[in-house]
Structure formats: C-alpha cells, structure tokens
Amino acid sequence: xxxxxxxxxxxxxxxxxxxxxxxxxxxxxxxxxxxxxxxxxxxxxxxxxxxxxxxxxxxxxxxxxxxxxxxxxxxxxxxxxxxxxxxxxxxxxxxxxxxxxxxxxxxxxxxxxxxxxxxxxxxxxxxxxxxxxxxxxxxxxxxxxxxxxxxxxxxxxxxxxxxxxxxxxxxxxxxxxxxxxxxxxxxxxxxxxxxxxxxxxxxxxxxxxxxxxxxxxxxxxxxxxxxxxxxxxxxxxxxxxxxxxxxxxxxxxxxxxxxxxxxxxxxxxxxxxxxxxxxxxxxxxxxxxxxxxxxxxxxxxxxxxxxxxxxxxxxxxxxxxxxxxxxxxxxxxxxxxxxxxxxxxxxxxxxxxxxxxxxxxxxxxxxxxxxxxxxxxxxxxx
Amino acid sequence: xxxxxxxxxxxxxxxxxxxxxxxxxxxxxxxxxxxxxxxxxxxxxxxxxxxxxxxxxxxxxxxxxxxxxxxxxxxxxxxxxxxxxxxxxxxxxxxxxxxxxxxxxxxxxxxxxxxxxxxxxxxxxxxxxxxxxxxxxxxxxxxxxxxxxxxxxxxxxxxxxxxxxxxxxxxxxxxxxxxxxxxxxxxx
Numbered sequence: 001x002x003x004x005x006x007x008x009x010x011x012x013x014x015x016x017x018x019x020x021x022x023x024x025x026x027x028x029x030x031x032x033x034x035x036x037x038x039x040x041x042x043x044x045x046x047x048x049x050x051x052x053x054x055x056x057x058x059x060x061x062x063x064x065x066x067x068x069x070x071x072x073x074x075x076x077x078x079x080x081x082x083x084x085x086x087x088x089x090x091x092x093x094x095x096x097x098x099x100x101x102x103x104x105x106x107x108x109x110x111x112x113x114x115x116x117x118x119x120x121x122x123x124x125x126x127x128x129x130x131x132x133x134x135x136x137x138x139x140x141x142x143x144x145x146x147x148x149x150x151x152x153x154x155x156x157x158x159x160x161x162x163x164x165x166x167x168x169x170x171x172x173x174x175x176x177x178x179x180x181x182x183x184x185x186x187x188x189x190x191x192x193x194x195x196x197x198x199x200x201x202x203x204x205x206x207x208x209x210x211x212x213x214x215x216x217x218x219x220x221x222x223x224x225x226x227x228x229x230x231x232x233x234x235x236x237x238x239x240x241x242x243x244x245x246x247x248x249x250x251x252x253x254x255x256x257x258x259x260x261x262x263x264x265x266x267x268x269x270x271x272x273x274x275x276x277x278x279x280x281x282x283x284x285x286x287x288x289x290x291x292x293x294x295x296x297x298x299x300x301x302x303x304x305x306x307x308x309x310x311x312x313x314x315x316x317x318x319x320x321x322x323x324x325x326x327x328x329x330x331x332x333x334x335x336x337x338x339x340x341x342x343x344x345x346x347x348x349x350x351x352x353x354x355x356x357x358x359x360x361x362x363x364x365x366x367x368x369x370x371x372x373x374x375x376x377x378x379x380x381x382x
Numbered sequence: 383x384x385x386x387x388x389x390x391x392x393x394x395x396x397x398x399x400x401x402x403x404x405x406x407x408x409x410x411x412x413x414x415x416x417x418x419x420x421x422x423x424x425x426x427x428x429x430x431x432x433x434x435x436x437x438x439x440x441x442x443x444x445x446x447x448x449x450x451x452x453x454x455x456x457x458x459x460x461x462x463x464x465x466x467x468x469x470x471x472x473x474x475x476x477x478x479x480x481x482x483x484x485x486x487x488x489x490x491x492x493x494x495x496x497x498x499x500x501x502x503x504x505x506x507x508x509x510x511x512x513x514x515x516x517x518x519x520x521x522x523x524x525x526x527x528x529x530x531x532x533x534x535x536x537x538x539x540x541x542x543x544x545x546x547x548x549x550x551x552x553x554x555x556x557x558x559x560x561x562x563x564x565x566x567x568x569x570x
Binding site: 010011012178181182183184185290293294296297300367369370 | 416442444
C-alpha cells in the first residue's frame with residue numbers, strides 16, 4: 001500500500017480504516033488512544049500510518065490519558081484525535097469538558113456498541129447519543145456527526161477536524177459498529193481537493209497586552225500554539241480574556257454564554273441533513289447512522305406501495321437541526337423516528353415538531369432491519 | 383438485482399480475505415455495488431467464520447445478508463450451520479473432501495484443499511475456491527477478480543495466488559468425468 005498521506009483513488013475499505021485515512025487526509029498528526037472494540041481498527045491503522053507521514057501515535061494507559069494527550073497535542077498546534085467506544089467515552093467525558101472550556105480543537109471518534117457498561121463489545125448500538133450531548137458536566141454545546149457508510153467515515157472525519165479547528169471545539173464522530181466494520185467502496189480525492197478550514201491565528205505579535213481568549217464577532221478567539229512566544233495560561237477554572245482564573249459570576253456567565261453561543265450562532269455552517277422523497281411526504285422517517293440505511297430501504301419499499309413517505313437523515317446530530325426539520329418537512333406530517341436505542345433523538349424531534357412521534361426502537365446488538373420500519377410506515381399510512 | 387453470498391469456514395481458512403477480494407472485484411473493477419460484512423468468533427484460528435457479500439447494480443441500503451443465493455462452505459460445520467440460512471435452491475459450493483452435503487442440494491464440488499496442496503501451499507485453498515466460484519457463479523468477471531488479487535495480496539505472493547485462482551477456475555471447466563491434472567498425475 002502507498003505510504004502517501006492522502007491515498008487518492010478508489011478503495012474497498014472498512015469504515016474504521018476510512019476514518020483513519022480521513023484523519024490523515026485532514027492532516028491529523030497525533031493520535032492518543034486506548035484500543036477498544038469496535039474502534040480498534042482506527043488505532044491499529046493509524047499506528048502503522050501516522051509514522052509514515054511524520055505523525056505520532058501513542059497508546060496511552062487508559063482513556064483518561066488518551067483524551068488528555070490529545071488536548072495537549074492540540075494546544076501544541078497539531079490536528080489530534082482519539083477513537084473509542086461507549087465505555088471509553090464515559091471515561092473521556094470529564095476532559096471533554098476541559099476541551100470545551102479551553103477551546104481546544106480535537107476529534108473524538110465513538111464507534112458505538114451495545115451498551116450500557118461493557119454491553120455487547122462486538123455488536124452495534126446507537127445509545128451514546130445523549131451521552132455525547134450531555135455527558136460532561138455543565139452547560140455547553142457539542143458538535144457531533146453520524147456517518148452512515150465507510151465513505152462518510154472518511155468525509156465526516158475531515159469535516160470534524162475542520163469544524164473543530166475553525167470554531168475551537170471538540171467534535172465527535174458518532175459512528176457505530178456496523179459502519180465501522182462494514183467494507184464498501186471509498187473514494188479518496190486528490191490532496192488538493194480536500195477542504196481545509198484552518199484555525200484562526202493571532203494577528204498581534206506576542207506582547208504583554210495580548211489576550212488569548214478575546215474573541216471576535218464570531219465568538220472564536222484566535223488560537224496560539226505552545227512554543228510560539230505567546231504567554232498563555234490554560235485553566236479549567238473560569239477564566240477571563242487573558243486566561244487567568246476569575247471567580248466572579250459575571251465572568252462566568254460571560255464565558256459560558258460565549259462558549260455556547262459560539263456553537264449555536266455558527267451552527268448553520270456545519271449542521272447537515274439529507275432528505276429523500278421529502279417533497280410530497282405526508283409521513284417522514286427520521287434516522288441517522290447505519291439505521292438510516294434500513295430507513296431508506298423501507299422508504300423505497302413503501303413508495304412502491306404509493307405511500308407518500310420520505311426520509312430525513314441526520315448527517316450531523318448535534319447541535320440538533322431544528323431549523324432544517326422545520327423547513328424541510330410539512331407542518332402536518334406524521335413522524336417516525338428509528339434508532340438503535342430506546343428513544344433519544346426521538347425526544348429532540350418531538351421537541352421541534354411539538355407533538356408525539358412514533359418510534360421504531362431497538363436496544364442494540366443488531367442493526368434494525370427495513371421490515372419493522374416499513375411496518376411502522378404502513379401503520380402510519382392507514 | 384440484489385445477490386447475497388456467504389463464504390463460510392473455520393477461522394484461518396482465509397474466509398475473510400476471500401470475501402474481501404470478491405467484494406473488491408465487484409465494487410472497484412466490475413462496476414457493481416458491493417458491501418462486505420464479517421462474522422467471526424473470538425478465536426484467531428478455528429471457530430466459525432463467515433464473510434458475507436451483498437452485491438447489486440444499485441446502491442445497497444441494508445448491508446447484511448438475509449437469505450444467501452450462494453453459499454460457499456469450506457467445512458462441515460459451516461455447511462451444517464449455514465445451509466438452513468440459505469435459499470432452498472441456493473447454489474452451494476463445497477470442498478468435497480471436507481463437506482458431505484445433502485444430496486438434494488444444488489451442489490458444485492471441488493477438492494479445493496487438495497488442489498492447493500498440489501500447488502505446494504495449503505494456505506491458498508481459499509483462492510482455489512474463489513477461482514471455482516468465479517467460474518461457476520458467473521457473478522463476477524475473471525479479470526476483475528485477478529485485478530483484485532493483485533492489488534490486495536503481498537506482491538511476492540501474487541503469482542501463487544493467481545495460480546491457485548486459475549486452478550480453481552479451470553477445474554470448473556473440466557469436461558465432466560475427467561480428472562483434474564493433479565489427480566491424473568496421482569493415478570499415473
């Protein structure tokens with residue numbers, strides 16, 4: 001295999017490997033992680049590939065160390081990432097919040113398996129969705145994507161790095177065992193065709209008056225890297241624009257509000273949904289990740305029976321695409337939400353459409369097949 | 383048209399690689415859509431292992447096989463376990479020295495392991511079977527599979543793998559009743 005950073009061409013590749021190649025194509029130079037099924041192949045692949053492109057791979061002692069090393073590499077200027085599954089994500093959540101308050105761009109890949117606890121290590125789940133959103137303590141917004149194919153494991157890993165860098169936020173790639181392990185065609189474009197949103201960097205030279213957490217209109221402060229001569233103090237304590245602890249309610253409110261608004265106000269730049277047959281749909285299926293593949297199948301089968309049904313696929317899951325849902329879907333549509341958990345995103349849909357939705361849920365362990373979704377569509381059509 | 387193929391054996395027989403090469407041939411070199419999924423036990427060797435391919439001429443939504451059209455069984459255990467999951471009239475390919483099938487099945491048999499041993503390396507049994515599969519199923523072109531072999535296996539092993547593939551392919555085209563070359567030599 002080629003040792004080039006970007007393996008331009010067509011490949012038959014698993015989702016986990018495509019994620020690793022996406023990271024390399026995005027310019028990732030650091031991976032700190034601890035192997036866990038079904039994400040291990042991401043780490044394995046990068047352990048071989050990162051040294052080929054001058055990057056660093058470290059297997060850390062656990063997931064707490066993993067995310068801490070990734071935050072450090074990011075502060076030093078590298079595009080940095082880790083990959084894990086539910087039990088590992090649980091251990092990373094404290095420092096996920098640290099990444100939020102320090103505004104360090106990192107990418108966390110969660111290849112979800114059956115849960116809670118050790119659960120079903122080799123089998124799929126989608127039950128970490130709310131954990132991704134709310135798992136760390138405090139008020140914050142998070143950005144997360146849900147790939148439905150190996151191709152999207154590649155594409156959305158790049159997107160995750162771009163959003164992380166541009167807005168100085170941790171970004172989650174909420175994959176699942178099915179898309180992580182399935183093997184499918186993946187097209188890797190030319191290196192110069194790969195979109196790169198870079199970090200905002202300070203225009204002011206290092207001097208005493210520079211305030212490293214002073215944000216512009218977009219609420220994103222320019223990012224300095226360790227070793228460039230800027231004096232920067234990173235603390236998980238509430239801090240002022242200079243980065244120094246400030247234990248006042250006023251500063252706290254200003255900081256937390258900015259961190260939240262930074263994501264909310266810019267959300268239209270990175271939230272993404274896809275619609276299939278929504279134009280004349282009276283029934284709308286909402287799905288994401290591997291489950292959306294079965295949902296599309298069910299929609300196709302139902303269309304053959306002349307049922308006016310469409311699919312709204314959430315490519316990004318957080319922040320939730322409130323506006324897209326309102327705009328793309330008629331007011332009086334009937335909603336069906338299908339997901340490999342017992343109802344997580346369905347609550348978001350209910351919040352936005354302001355009425356109960358039908359659920360096609362499964363606790364995980366096997367991908368939901370098209371049949372129960374088709375049945376729910378048929379019932380809704382009666 | 384959606385087609386489902388299950389290749390099954392015990393861990394270590396190269397079931398995963400066979401499925402990968404077949405899927406790659408279809409998806410990259412034969413203009414088809416193809417998805418591969420795998421199922422295996424926790425063991426690195428032994429245990430049941432299967433590689434599952436779905437192929438179609440349109441994008442594949444549901445990636446798992448539900449009722450295979452073709453079953454390749456490299457062990458009796460794999461045959462016993464997976465035969466009931468396949469369509470009643472499924473095309474079934476077996477290693478005839480390792481599997482005793484139901485006589486009513488639509489069976490295509492090859493002494494794949496023996497032929498691989500004749501080539502000097504039992505490890506290429508899976509490629510012999512892939513050659514046989516390619517000839518018997520008509521699902522994928524010989525050129526596409528050969529290209530997939532060349533872009534997948536280690537460069538030093540390409541000639542052996544292509545030879546094993548050709549051995550299985552040619553076996554399928556033997557006139558009925560004639561013995562393969564390897565067996566003719568043995569008889570002589």
